[in-house]
Amino acid sequence: MAIVNLQNVTYKYPLTDSPALQNINLQVKEGEFLAVIGPNGAGKSTLCYTLAGFVPHFFKGELTGTVEVASQESSKSNLSEWVLNVGLAFQNPFNQISGAKFTVFEEIAFGLENTGVPRDEMKVRVEDAMKLTEISDLADRSPYSLSGGQQQRVALTSILVMQPKVLVLDEPTSQMDPIGTREVFGVIRTMAEKGMTVVLVEHKVEWIANFADRVVALHEGQIILDGKPREVLTSDALLDKGFGISRYTSVARKAKEQGLWNKADLPITLGEAVEGFRK
C-alpha cells in the first residue's frame, strides 16, 4: 500500500516563472527505499521540501495537485503536525544542529521536547535511537565539536527519534568525505533493514545501487524515469543530461562499444563490474 502519494503536483516558487516541479505523480509503498537522482536544478530538493511539508507551509508560492502521506493531505495539515509524518534531513550537517543544546544527548531530545513527549519516554527514545545509529559514545560531547560525518549522524538521529512514518534525505552525504559518507550510509542501511520508508536524494549512484528498491530520475522538474535501479541507472536516457552515472556503468558502456563487455546488462555495482570483466 502506498504511504506516499503525489498526484499531479506542480509547484512554482514565489517570484519565479517556471515551475520547479511539473505534474509529478509518485507513489511510494510502505517500507520501500526510493532513490531520487537528477542533475542540479532538477527539482530534487523541492521534491523533498514538498514531501516534508515545507512546500507550501514554509516556502510560499503556488502548489497544485495533492500531496498525501499516510492518507493525510499536506495542505490540510500544519507543519508542526506534518513533521511527525515525514522527517527531513539535508545536506549541511552544521546547519542542522539546533544551536539550542550543549550536548548531543540534549540535541537529539530537542524535537521530543518540542512535541511534548514525557521525560521518561524521551530518555528511552533518545538512548534507543543513539544505539541504533551507533553514536551512544558521543552523548556528552558538544554537537559543535564533532566531525561532519558524526554531526550528520546526530542530525539523522534527531529526526529518527521523532519516529516519522517516512524519512526524506536530501543529499545527506554531499558534504562528507569518504569516511563520513560511509558512516552516514551505515545509518541509512540500518533504516532500510528496519523496513522504514525512505526517500533518498543522492548523487553518489554507487551507493544507491546497493540500497534502493526503486529509482526515480528527475529532470527539469519532471519524472523522466521510474523503475528498478538497474533499469534506471543504466538507461541511455540519462546520458548528456547532467546525471551522475556510476563509473562502473560508464566503463562497461565504453567497453561494450569496443566489444569488451559481453553481458546483456550493464553493471551498477563494483561486484557486478568485476564479475562481468572477469568473464
Add this chain to the structure above:
Amino acid sequence: MHGRLSFYVRRDSAIHHLNPLTKVVLALSIILVAFIAPWDWTATLLFFLVIVPLCFAGKVSREFFRSATRLIIPASGFIFIMQAFFQPVGQDIIFKFWFLDVTQESLIFAFRTSTRIAVMISSFTFFLLTTHPSELMSDLTRRGLPGQFAYVIISSLQILPQMQAKAQTIISAQRSRGLDTESTFLKRAGAIVPLVGPLVFGSLVEVEERAIAIEARGFTSTHKKTSLQNIADSGMDKIMRWVLLGLVITTLVLNIWLS
C-alpha cells in the same frame, strides 16, 4: 573554535543545585542592595562577605578570582580613576594633578561607584559560573518565557563563536587573495566590505536552513513543551527568593527613611 561556549563550570555544590531562578534572584538582589543601600561600604562588604563566600560554597573560587583579576579589578579600577579625577564635587582638594583636582568627595564618590560596579560584575560572574544556560532557559520556559525568546538567547551563545571562526576563515581567504587587512587605518576600513559581505550573506542563508532544521523538529509545535532536564524547585528555593525580595524591599525602605 570549539572552546567553552559559556562561563558555566560543572561542579557538585549546593549552589549548583539551587533552582536557576533562585540564582537569578540572588544575583539581582545583591546588585540592587549594593546600589540602593545608602552606606558607602555596603558594596565592599557585599563583595567580601557575600559574593566571595558564595563562590567558595559553589566551588568556583579559582575561576572567580581569575575573572576578578582579568575583568573586575581592571574595570572597577578604571571607573575609580575616572570618577576620582573628573567628578566635579566637593571643595576639599586632596591633591592636584595637572589641571585635575581630586577632592575628598570625589574620592568617596569614586569608591562607591567603582565598588558597586565591581559587585555588579562579580555577582553576574558568580551567577554565570554556577548556572548552566540551558537549565536556566528550560526553567524560564517552563515558567512561561516564550520558547522563541529562550532559543534566541541560547543559540546566540553557541552560534557567535561559530560566526567568529567563520569570520576568521573569510579573513584568511581574502588575505590569500591579496586583501590588505594589516596596514593603514583607511586601507583596513576599506577591507571591511569584502569581509563583512560574505559573512552577513552567508549567515542569512544559514538562518533559512537552520529555520528549516528546527521546524523539522517541531519547534513551532502547539503541544505543551516538555523538558529533558528535571530542574528542581524546592521549598527552600521558594523561601530564599521571598527572603531576598524582602531584603531588597527593606533596603529600599531604609534608603527612603534615612534620606
